[in-house]
Amino acid sequence: MNIMAFNGSPRKDWNTANLLNKALEGAASKGATTELIHLYDLNYKGCISCFACKTKNGKSYGRCPVNDDLKDVFRKVEEADAIILGSPIYFGRVSGEMASFLDRLLFQ
Template identity: 65%
Template structure:
């Protein structure tokens, strides 16, 4: 049976990013895969420390991260999985700090500094990245988001040795009650309308994305 792992880089487990990741896993499960959802904010870990143990000649950790913390068993399971789905809100034009630290640990262990530049990934891992954000879709290119998301796609494909897909979900609902916060720049009525009309479509896209990861 195929195994598809989703990694949630949002601090809010059951909000936009978490909902979309679960929909993607539902799509994978419907196609016959075994699924797992990992919440990064539940784990105690840090980013790459630059120890280079994963690149040491004849080293015990060659091609594997040597840091022993909560992330280590997750990295081991990902190395054996058949598909990986990442999800993160965009904060200050980037994925969350937890997601970035996770990506450092996941990808640097496989990245090759040899002239051949062949990654030490144990097996090709198809991947997908779901992003949630406040900005309008029409603004993605103008503010550099399109290039940034393409950069992550290229990086995942180069290191995980398999195609990667992306889903950008824009103008998300930030809170159930806007009246509690200084957020007057956002149109609450418009955001709620998108939540009811557009977000279900995004969920369908996430479902299809998850199902597509099981295709070989």
């Protein structure tokens, strides 16, 4: 079992990261391979609405074509059995980094 966790907080050792680390520790204790990715370490922007991932018979169908730090991350997500998302609440919603990440991840 391969489990990836994503931290949508700028802090690497506060509430969100602690909760994610606890979840990953539990998974690792049952034999899972785990990885924690801090979204604030990555350079990326939100979805550019190019629709390349939606263009049937196009070379990027089903995949985000934007060439930034999320490219390798999305490849890893394809191999993951589960992902865990963690974000602080900023003004009643997930952080901007998490929102941009989700737009890019989910649209494809």
